[in-house]
Amino acid sequence: MTTHPAPIVIGYDGSPGSVSALDWAAAAAGRALAPLRIVEAFELVIVTRPSPGYVVPLEAVRTARQNRLDELAAKLRLEHPDVRVETGLIGGAAAKTLVDAARDARLVVLGSRGLGGWSGLLVGSVAVQVTAHATCPVVVIPHDFQPRTQEGPTVVVGADGSKYSARAIDFAFDQAESLHARVVAVHAWTTPYLTYQDGESMLEFDEDKVREEARLLVAESVAGADAEHPDVPWTSDLPTGSAGQALVRHSESADLVVVGTRGHGGFTGLLLGSVGQNVLHHTHCPIAVVH
Numbered sequence: 001m002t003t004h005p006a007p008i009v010i011g012y013d014g015s016p017g018s019v020s021a022l023d024w025a026a027a028a029a030g031r032a033l034a035p036l037r038i039v040e041a042f043e044l045v046i047v048t049r050p051s052p053g054y055v056v057p058l059e060a061v062r063t064a065r066q067n068r069l070d071e072l073a074a075k076l077r078l079e080h081p082d083v084r085v086e087t088g089l090i091g092g093a094a095a096k097t098l099v100d101a102a103r104d105a106r107l108v109v110l111g112s113r114g115l116g117g118w119s120g121l122l123v124g125s126v127a128v129q130v131t132a133h134a135t136c137p138v139v140v141i142p143h144d145f146q147p148r149t150q151e152g153p154t155v156v157v158g159a160d161g162s163k164y165s166a167r168a169i170d171f172a173f174d175q176a177e178s179l180h181a182r183v184v185a186v187h188a189w190t191t192p193y194l195t196y197q198d199g200e201s202m203l204e205f206d207e208d209k210v211r212e213e214a215r216l217l218v219a220e221s222v223a224g225a226d227a228e229h230p231d232v233p234w235t236s237d238l239p240t241g242s243a244g245q246a247l248v249r250h251s252e253s254a255d256l257v258v259v260g261t262r263g264h265g266g267f268t269g270l271l272l273g274s275v276g277q278n279v280l281h282h283t284h285c286p287i288a289v290v291h
Contacts, residue, residue, distance in 0.1 A: 004035070006104060007037040007105050008029045009102040009109070009112075010022050010026075010036065010038050010039065010106040011098045011126075012039065013040060013041070014113060016111075017141065019111075020145060021109050021111040024109060025139075028139075030083050033082065035083070035085070037074065037105070037169065038069060039152045040069060040088070042089050042091045043091070069086065069089060073086075073087050075230075095126045098134075099135075101134050102135070102136055106137075109139045110126070110140060136291070137291065139287070140283075140289070141286050142283060142285065148285075152181070155172045155237055156172075156184045156251065156257045157171075157259070158247055158256040158260065158275060159185040159187045159217070161220075166260075168288075170225050172256075173228070173229040181261075182235070183235075184235055184254070186239070188239050213235065214238045242278075244279055247279045251279070251285045259276045259287065260289075
């Protein structure tokens with residue numbers, strides 16, 4: 001029996017952010033030999049007060065947007081002849097529409113901000129809702145992202161020893177292999193004791209020992225993915241301080257940052273942990289949130 005590869009789903013609304021997301025998704029679909037499914041939400045807005053001027057019939061709006069999607073798909077088929085391109089103009093709220101459309105997907109991609117539809121990185125926005133509730137990895141493309149031009153692409157991943165981090169590491173190595181990139185595994189650590197205001201520790205601790213434990217944690221976390229992807233080079237970074245801030249700093253020169261939905265030290269009831277929220281709001285490059 002022939003099995004079809006899972007599609008990459010892209011949330012599109014015509015905004016510059018969604019155009020950048022579409023370019024990223026099309027390239028990823030080409031590398032993975034996966035179908036590309038372009039999804040646009042069509043949400044009916046009811047106006048309760050009189051509106052002057054000509055009112056465009058609803059069906060005319062729907063037809064115009066479907067024609068736009070068809071033209072976009074035809075263009076992509078020419079640019080990516082090996083990619084099967086599908087489109088869907090689906091009625092409903094943007095976040096729910098995209099989450100539902102991605103239930104059988106390998107990946108869902110959207111821009112960080114759109115035309116009031118797919119995106120915007122304020123808490124409660126579509127991008128945050130999708131990253132929290134999608135059943136597959138979600139990649140969010142910053143609205144001002146420009147592809148890197150330097151040699152040696154880099155995928156950065158947060159590593160904290162949790163099961164969510166393990167999934168993020170597997171995803172990061174998969175992406176690095178397809179991009180011919182290196183992986184940087186980041187594990188931030190802090191002093192195990194409270195400190196006085198001047199920075200002196202209230203209790204003595206062995207910083208070298210703590211750093212060595214962090215190094216071993218990263219090595220153990222990466223071991224499985226490293227064995228499965230022997231051609232992907234990787235290094236670790238063990239900064240002190242905030243994990244979110246460390247990942248944001250790396251995003252200034254990275255091609256992709258990968259985080260799990262939650263990690264150690266978070267509240268298990270949250271669908272997206274504080275580190276993921278921090279990076280999602282401040283990243284300078286595409287971020288993948290892996291469930």
